[in-house]
Amino acid sequence: MIGAEGQVLAAEGAAPGPEDLAAAERALRRGRVEDAIAPGWEGARMVFQPLGAGLVAGHAPVDRRRRDAGLIEEAVGLALAQGAQALAGLELSRAAAAAQRRAEAEGLRAALLSSVSHDLRTPLATIMGAASSLRELGGQMTPEARDDLVAAIEEEAGRLSRQVENLLQMTRLQAGIALRKAPVDLGEVVEGVRARAARAFPDARVEVRMGPVPMIEGEAQLLEQALFNLIDNAVKFAGTGAPIVLAVEAGAALEISVTDAGPGIAEAQQEGLFQPFFRGDARPAGFGLGLSIAQGVALAHGGSIRAESPVAEGPDFEHPGTRITLSLPLGAT
Amino acid sequence: MTGLILIVDDEPQIQRFLAHALHAAGYETRAAGTGAEALVLAGQVRPDAMVLDLGLPDMDGKDVIEALRKTSDLPILVLSARGEEMEKILALDLGANDFVVKPFAIGEFLARLRACLRRRPAGTPDLIRAEDLVIDLATYRVTKAGEEVHLTPKEFALMAELARAPGRVVTHRNLLKAVWGPAHVEDLAYLRVFVGQLRAKIETYPARPSLIRTEPGVGYRWADV
Numbered sequence: 001m002i003g004a005e006g007q008v009l010a011a012e013g014a015a016p017g018p019e020d021l022a023a024a025e026r027a028l029r030r031g032r033v034e035d036a037i038a039p040g041w042e043g044a045r046m047v048f049q050p051l052g053a054g055l056v057a058g059h060a061p062v063d064r065r066r067r068d069a070g071l072i073e074e075a076v077g078l079a080l081a082q083g084a085q086a087l088a089g090l091e092l093s094r095a096a097a098a099a100q101r102r103a104e105a106e107g108l109r110a111a112l113l114s115s116v117s118h119d120l121r122t123p124l125a126t127i128m129g130a131a132s133s134l135r136e137l138g139g140q141m142t143p144e145a146r147d148d149l150v151a152a153i154e155e156e157a158g159r160l161s162r163q164v165e166n167l168l169q170m171t172r173l174q175a176g177i178a179l180r181k182a183p184v185d186l187g188e189v190v191e192g193v194r195a196r197a198a199r200a201f202p203d204a205r206v207e208v209r210m211g212p213v214p215m216i217e218g219e220a221q222l223l224e225q226a227l228f229n230l231i232d233n234a235v236k237f238a239g240t241g242a243p244i245v246l247a248v249e250a251g252a253a254l255e256i257s258v259t260d261a262g263p264g265i266a267e268a269q270q271e272g273l274f275q276p277f278f279r280g281d282a283r284p285a286g287f288g289l290g291l292s293i294a295q296g297v298a299l300a301h302g303g304s305i306r307a308e309s310p311v312a313e314g315p316d317f318e319h320p321g322t323r324i325t326l327s328l329p330l331g332a333t
Numbered sequence: 334m335t336g337l338i339l340i341v342d343d344e345p346q347i348q349r350f351l352a353h354a355l356h357a358a359g360y361e362t363r364a365a366g367t368g369a370e371a372l373v374l375a376g377q378v379r380p381d382a383m384v385l386d387l388g389l390p391d392m393d394g395k396d397v398i399e400a401l402r403k404t405s406d407l408p409i410l411v412l413s414a415r416g417e418e419m420e421k422i423l424a425l426d427l428g429a430n431d432f433v434v435k436p437f438a439i440g441e442f443l444a445r446l447r448a449c450l451r452r453r454p455a456g457t458p459d460l461i462r463a464e465d466l467v468i469d470l471a472t473y474r475v476t477k478a479g480e481e482v483h484l485t486p487k488e489f490a491l492m493a494e495l496a497r498a499p500g501r502v503v504t505h506r507n508l509l510k511a512v513w514g515p516a517h518v519e520d521l522a523y524l525r526v527f528v529g530q531l532r533a534k535i536e537t538y539p540a541r542p543s544l545i546r547t548e549p550g551v552g553y554r555w556a557d558v
Contacts (some may be wrong), residue, residue, distance in 0.1 A: 118388070121414055121435055122344050128436035130350040136440055137357035145353045152349055 016046060016058060024048045024056045036061040051084040119163050123156035130156075158200060162232070166289045169225055173296035179219045186213050186248055186256075189220050193227045193246065203240040206231060210248040216328060218301045226297035229290035230258035230324050237322065238262020250330065253303070257325040264309040264320030273307050294326065303328035336381030336450060340364045341371040341397070342412065343390050351384065354439045368392030372400055375407065382408040382450050385429070387420050395424050402428040408449035410442075418550055425504045425551065432502065432551075448500030448557055461496045463544055463556055466535055468496055477535060487512055488531050495545060500557030502548045528553060 016024070019037075023044035027034040031050050037043030046058040057080050062072045130149040138146055190208055197206050227246065234244045238260035245259040265273065274295040298305040304327050310320030338360050340351050348364045355362050363378050365371040368389045375383060383401075387394035398409060411432040413421040421432050430449045433442050459471040465478040473489055475482040484492065490512045495503055506518045513520070532539040546554045 117414070117416060122347065125435040125437070126344075126346040126350055129347070129354065129439055129442075132438035132440060133350055133354040133357065137354055140357040141353060145357070149350055149353055152346055156346055 019044045020046050020048075020058060024058055028054070028056045049080055051080065052088055055087065057083065116163075116167065120160060123160040123163070126156040127153050127160075162200070165225070166229070166293055169222070169293050170289050170296070173293065173300065179222070179300055181217050181219065183215045184218045184220045184223065185215055186210070186223075186254070189223050189227065190246065190248060192220075192224045193231065196224070196228050197231045197235075200228075200232070201235050201240065204231075204235050205240070205243040207243045207245045208247075209245060211250075213248055213250045213254065214330060216254060216301075216330065218328070222297045222300065226294040226326060227256065227258065229294050230326075233290050233324070234258055234260035234262070234322070238319075242319070252330075254328040254330055255325055256328070257323050259311055259321060259323040261319045261321045264311075264322050265307065267309075270307050270309065274305060291324070294324070298326045298328065301328050335359045335361075337361045337363065337378065338446070339371065339374055339378065339380035339383045341366075341368070341383060341389070341394075342386040343367065343388070344386075347386070347412075354443070358443055366390075368394065368397045371397055375401060375405070380407065382410060382446060384410050384412060384446070386412040387417060387424060388414065395420070395427055398424055398427045398429050410446055410449050412437075422504060422506075422551055425502065426506050430501055444500065444557060448498070451499070461493075463496065463499070464537070466544065468492065475535070482534055484531070484534060488527065488534070491527060492531055492535065492545075495553055495555040499555045502552050502554045504552040506552075508552060 019042070023034045023036075023046070027048035027050050033050075034044065034048040036045055036047045045060070047061050048056050048058045051057050059076060062069050062076065066072065130152045134141075134146060134149050141149075187210065190210060194206055194208060197204060231244060231246065238244070239262065242261035245257075247255075247257050247259070249255045249257075274291050295305045305324065306327070307322065307324050309322040311323045338355055340348055340355075340362055341364075342348055342351070343366045345366075348366075352362045352364065363374060363380065365374050368391050371383070371385070371389075374380075385394050385397060389397070394411065398411075401407060401409070409429040411421065411424045411429045412435055413424070413432050414435050421434075425432065431445045433445055459469060461468040461470065466482075467476045469475070470493060473486075475484055475489070475492075491508065494508060494511045505521055505524055509518045509520055509524055513523075517523070528545060529539075532542050532545055536542045536544055544556050546556065548554050
């Protein structure tokens, strides 16, 4: 079997000589059978037949003197035809798979655009509307109303800022940029997360449960972002009624978990949870990237992420709750 | 201007600043977060106008408009997002009165709301004045700075359709339907030519129209008085 560039893909018996290769090329070009030269003459000693998909099959000519020459030729013809069919089938499924991947990439890109524009637009609309209201109508408002509008601007600017940060992280993770590795003090990371959460969600209570924990190699900023996203997720989902628990445990691996006492996540939805732009039925907007970034960070550190809902918990929680755990290898490189 | 405005938007932050702004402008407000809630409240509290976001979680905003329009001509101001051009036009064609694109400054929003609320008083004034133009709907006469302007019947009909709703956008489709009939709703190029001719006759500076404003991709808007 000879490929389009003249490379021999498979050969049994005598290897094809230069005249055979020339005949093969002719068969490919003309798209038809090239017969072998009669014995005693110079030229190709094999019969070549194009198979489609840029391939040509060659075989020794059937000895015409045999009584069953006709049958043998038929059998050879059949075998080659089947081979051609199989190749065509393979080609089709490869094209289909490629088309599928392209469609998925397009779908992802469309989802990205739609998610980004929605999630950025609402905070912007509030900021623009509130600011222009203050300027044009501030005089007709009570001090409380004015104050509320200013607070709204501040909150939405914060939300916008987090969205943008998530987007940047997502881009970085998808581009597969290598981690800037350094020894990470998880205590510092957790403290950073707690402070950020306190500023972003002043009504939320975040409880930290952490004992002494070894240092690991990684990127502190990414880990902080991932954990913050988990808390953001918990606040969105479970509200600020019950405390959110951020726990760090070192066992066989380093397990960092964020647990909420919210309504939990149905089993059916748990599978797609970490896909980008996954939105369950009635989830608030802006859920697009946070969890999938957390997964990206876990993977980039050689670890994994998992979700548990309902949480098998003790007396703390009445509601099913959700726990998302980042598992990082100790002594990670 | 005053009245009760029903705000329909699922984002609490949007409800928040709109409520403050509308109160400061002298309106009262109620709010709904879903299409279903909006329809119920509209029946219960009888608002004077509805501000409707197209991106609702439970229902298409357009379905709310359709449902509402079966029984009511409640003025509806639609909030749309940039890039949702088709949605916006469909909403207008279904009966929404006007639109504002997010993010928006409150001034524009209030002006369009005012235009929606403006009702022709009983005993429609037959005279419409705009800049130095006087349109007499009863006698089909138009004067500009005192001088008579000669319009063909179709040109007059086109102008009247726009001038009857000052400050409100009229979609291409609705204009074509009103002046030429439902069979001609796709004749966009035709409409454009006509508007050009009309502008040449009634605008002081036809190249910089102030009476008939273009709303790109959507329709036209007569100047707000």
